[in-house]
Amino acid sequence: xxxxxxxxxxxxxxxxxxxxxxxxxxxxxxxxxxxxxxxxxxxxxxxxxxxxxxxxxxxxxxxxxxxxxxxxxxxxxxxxxxxxxxxxxxxxxxxxxxxxxxxxxxxxxxxxxxxxxxxxxxxxxxxxxxxxxxxxxxxxxxxxxxxxxxxxxxxxxxxxxxxxxxxxxxxxxxxxxxxxxxxxxxxxxxxxxxxxxxxxxxxxxxxxxxxxxxxxxxxxxx
Amino acid sequence: xxxxxxxxxxxxxxxxxxxxxxxxxxxxxxxxxxxxxxxxxxxxxxxxxxxxxxxxxxxxxxxxxxxxxxxxxxxxxxxxxxxxxxxxxxxxxxxxxxxxxxxxxxxxxxxxxxxxxxxxxxxxxxx
Numbered sequence: 001x002x003x004x005x006x007x008x009x010x011x012x013x014x015x016x017x018x019x020x021x022x023x024x025x026x027x028x029x030x031x032x033x034x035x036x037x038x039x040x041x042x043x044x045x046x047x048x049x050x051x052x053x054x055x056x057x058x059x060x061x062x063x064x065x066x067x068x069x070x071x072x073x074x075x076x077x078x079x080x081x082x083x084x085x086x087x088x089x090x091x092x093x094x095x096x097x098x099x100x101x102x103x104x105x106x107x108x109x110x111x112x113x114x115x116x117x118x119x120x121x122x123x124x125x126x127x128x129x130x131x132x133x134x135x136x137x138x139x140x141x142x143x144x145x146x147x148x149x150x151x152x153x154x155x156x157x158x159x160x161x162x163x164x165x166x167x168x169x170x171x172x173x174x175x176x177x178x179x180x181x182x183x184x185x186x187x188x189x190x191x192x193x194x195x196x197x198x199x200x201x202x203x204x205x206x207x208x209x210x211x212x213x214x215x216x217x218x219x220x221x222x
Numbered sequence: 223x224x225x226x227x228x229x230x231x232x233x234x235x236x237x238x239x240x241x242x243x244x245x246x247x248x249x250x251x252x253x254x255x256x257x258x259x260x261x262x263x264x265x266x267x268x269x270x271x272x273x274x275x276x277x278x279x280x281x282x283x284x285x286x287x288x289x290x291x292x293x294x295x296x297x298x299x300x301x302x303x304x305x306x307x308x309x310x311x312x313x314x315x316x317x318x319x320x321x322x323x324x325x326x327x328x329x330x331x332x333x334x335x336x337x338x339x340x341x342x343x344x345x346x347x348x349x
Contacts, residue, residue, distance in 0.1 A: 009290040040245065044287065047248040051291040054252075054330035057337060 001030035001121075002094040003128045004037065004114040012045070013052055015111050016090065020059055022049070023079075023086040024113075025101065026066035027093035034128050036114055037092030039066040045092065045113060070097025076104045083108055136206030136213065142199065144185040151178035157199040159183075223308045227315035231259075239263075239300075240273025247284040251293050254331050257322035260300040261311065267304065274302060296325060 016022060024046050032038030046062045053060040063086065067075045070093035083089065083105050091098040095116040102110040118130040133150045139157070140147060149155045153163075153171040160179035163170030167180040186192045204210070236242055239262035250258045260281055262274035278300055285295035299318060303310050326332075 009287075040243070043245045044248060047245060047252055048287050048291045050252055051248065051288075051293055051330060055292040055333060057333040 001033050001119070002096070002116060003034045003118050003120040003130070004031055004094055004116045006036050006041070006045070006092070006114050007112065009048060009052075012090070012113055013049070016049065016088070019087040021061045021085065021087045022063075023083060023089040024049075024062050024064050025070065025079075025089055025091040025093060025097075025110075026064070027070045027091075027097050028066055028068045029071075031092060031094055031097075031114065032066075033122070034120075035126075037094075039064070042066055042092055045090075067093075067097075070094075071100050073100075073104070076101055079105065134207075135202075135204070136210075137203050139199070139202070142194070142197070143182045144189060144191075144194075146178060146181045146185055148178050148182065151176075151181070157202060159195070225308055225312040227312040228319040230319065231315050238268065238270050238273035239277035240268070240270055242277055242280065244280055244284045244287065247281070247298060248287065251288065251297070251328060251330070254328055256328045256331075257297040257299070257318060257325070259314070259318045260298075261314065262300065262302050264302050264304050293329060294325065297322065297328070 024042050026032070026037050026039055026042035028038060031041075035041065042064045046064050049062060050060060063082070065079065067078065069075045070091065079089075079101065084107070086108070089101060089105070089108055089110045090113050091101060091110050092113045093101075094114070095112070098110050098112050102108070119132040119134060120128045120130045123129045130150055132147060135149045139149070148157055152160075153169055153175070154161055156179065160177050164177035164180055167177055169175040169177050183192070183195060186195050206213070239260050242260060247258055247260075260277055262277050263269070265274055265278075268274045281298060281300040285298050288298055289295040299321075301314050303314070
């Protein structure tokens with residue numbers, strides 16, 4: 001899923017300063033699962049904004065809408081009947097959703113209420129961790145399911161660097177060394193000899209280095 | 223026991239403090255509550271095992287949100303006591319009332335009250 005963090009409340013309040021009628025958007029997908037922008041979090045942020053504005057004596061009207069997805073046109077279209085009744089849209093969806101709503105409604109500014117951070121997994125309830133960077137050229141077959149692009153701070157492909165100490169990355173003592181994990185996994189599966197295979201130079205042109213990416217399936221186009 | 227406690231406390235019954243979500247606490251303040259007190263079972267004694275422990279964490283989080291929004295974190299408190307501690311409940315009710323009285327009314331009520339007074343004065347001036 002796409003994981004995000006809510007922006008600091010003060011930043012949100014400052015962004016909203018010029019507006020009094022606010023459409024607060026949530027998303028029922030990734031940001032609901034990582035508990036940052038689903039219907040519940042939308043209700044909490046709306047309540048916080050109302051409390052702050054009430055304390056300051058500045059009127060505010062907030063409509064809370066949580067779309068099934070903010071990244072598909074059919075759901076974004078459902079905002080059409082009422083989005084123009086509001087001064088601004090504040091979105092708790094990921095960066096994709098925020099942009100997509102803004103692209104559809106050109107006469108409305110869509111503000112971000114979250115900082116979109118990474119593609120990750122739920123390690124335990126309330127703990128999310130990064131697993132993928134969408135590099136466009138997956139190597140998980142060669143590393144037995146541990147991504148060196150994402151989980152190694154340097155994205156190394158042929159073993160750890162000198163900063164790997166006791167299985168921990170020098171960048172952050174909480175982060176396991178990805179290459180230690182990969183070697184442990186090779187041993188676990190009885191294929192340690194695969195560690196000796198030299199990995200070829202990776203094609204980064206299919207990653208972000210090649211600019212924004214687009215995927216087209218002609219057979220699905222209507 | 224016929225214990226007395228301040229009559230300005232409104233009790234909202236829930237099956238377990240684990241049922242109380244962040245939004246319930248915030249909405250109480252939006253509705254004009256001067257303070258909110260969660261009263262859960264003793265930790266380790268939850269019928270649903272961890273409901274009161276989860277409530278404690280949510281209270282901590284809600285306190286941050288209340289502080290950010292300018293209401294103040296001290297208006298929200300959680301206590302743990304058993305169903306047999308009627309005396310302590312009455313004492314907590316008194317303590318909480320005194321504490322909140324010391325903090326003054328919910329700041330949003332003060333603003334609403336000032337706005338209403340200004341509106342009333344304006345209406346009188348017009349008439």
